[in-house]
Amino acid sequence: MSYVPAEVLSNVNVYGQYFLVTLRVLRNYRRPPLPPQFAMVWVPGVDLLPLSYAVASGRIVGFFYKVVGEGTKALSTRSRGDVVGVSEPLGRWYMPRGRDVVFLAGGAGIAPFLLYLEYVEEPRGLWGVRQGELAARLTKLFPKLGKLTVTSEDCTYGLCGKLTDHLDRVTVGRDTEVLVSGPSDMIRKVCRRFRDLGLGRVGVVAESMVKCGIGVCGSCLVGSVLLCKDGPVVGCECFV
């Protein structure tokens, strides 16, 4: 892992514990980030966080994250002009082969799909949130998110309930490619459902366990895959 220094341009509190940090990297990437690659974001002296690229345009990159621990809390306090470290894009980029792509995201699991939305012409799928307000505000920042159907547990935006309550609304054909990202309970439910249906190809985007980022420490093993090297897209079989 080596770091590119990056200056904070903005760090927006989207809603509640959810933030979008935008950075300008101070050196060019050797290869531009592609979805669903992720970076290890170093908050100097505090922590190193695996975060999916949500924005990648030249030297401007962005990460959508939820404050869950000391590291993300420290990142949320960084403001314009502060410098953090960002690794080169990690993991393998993955573009679905067909045109019919379904995204299923739970909460902060939407992060890798924000960059996908730039590449997929007609995205569809579900994004499950607890509070509808989060979906309303993030959609203002990423208008293409409007193509996904939101499910909110507080019933204030989109469909009422959990994402897994509305899986039957997702039509899946033989050539549909389904990408899932979110809490492991949700992933398991989604994977079981599509396995039972026997339709579509399902990939899970996962990177939260990455620690060293270069295949040395072995802590990001899912099934027989090291997420940092051969992920972050892995098969459903790792979760059911």
Next chain:
Amino acid sequence: MGVNVLYKSELSVVVGGLSLEHPVMNASGILGYLPEHADIMASWGVSAIVSKTFTKEPRAGYNPPIVIKVRYYSLLNAVGLANPGIGGIRPFVERARGYGVPVVVSVGGGSIPEYVEVAGAAEDCGASAVELNLSCPNVERGGIELGRDPAQVLKVVRDVASVVRVPVVVKLGVSDRLVDSASKAVEGGARALTLINTVRGMSIDVYSFKPLLSNISGGLSGASIHPIAVWAVYTVFREVQADIIGVGGILTWRDAAELILAGAKAVQVGTALVYRGPGVVRSIVRGLRLWVRRVGARSITELPGAAHRV
């Protein structure tokens, strides 16, 4: 088939009582504590699988950043000997043994009795050899402090060698008293010496003024330390009668050949797996095979220490 047999005989070596199909194993510390890791390690084509260091109790290791890339083709790491403890040895060894190559369990500890206990457990679990890590720069007790003190080296190696029957390999780091420590390790019953471990180092971010590793300092590996490893192997080979496993900055077959000429019978590869990918072991083996022929040797066993004869 006949060609394969010829290849095997050209590169096969015996080091510290271990028969190896070729001289290239992995260095301890790259993966190596879960059964699934053994699957990945076997796919590299190593002639022996060397585990990550196991300690008696589970260790969570340090918080990230734990490994960073530094110039040139080098890594700085302070993982903190993260491992599942003694209970993790059996699942790892059993899976690794299924691949038909010797399995070396790296053993660490905060005290001499702990080394003895973990080494004994490794033997019970079917390890082909134990490698005593007397040189980890990233733990507060044991580790490098122990390896620097020849009297302690003698004691820990003797205590371990008196209770396990499998070969005891001793991994030492560079220190002012390397030759003394190496000599005492052999006196204590070491069948082979692994030289060298990482060298203590540090890196600081020039924007935030903070050290990059959460542990502040760590162990430097990779191309930066290769000349140090060559020197260490050369010096110990000259002074101590022992089988040597050379490790430190091997990125290509040339680096491996250099360590062999300095006195190593076998070598270990670590950082190269990060920079050159999983194919690097096979690439080094291919290069060594051609090199053995190029220099007119019938077998690689003619070459360890050859630099001392010119």
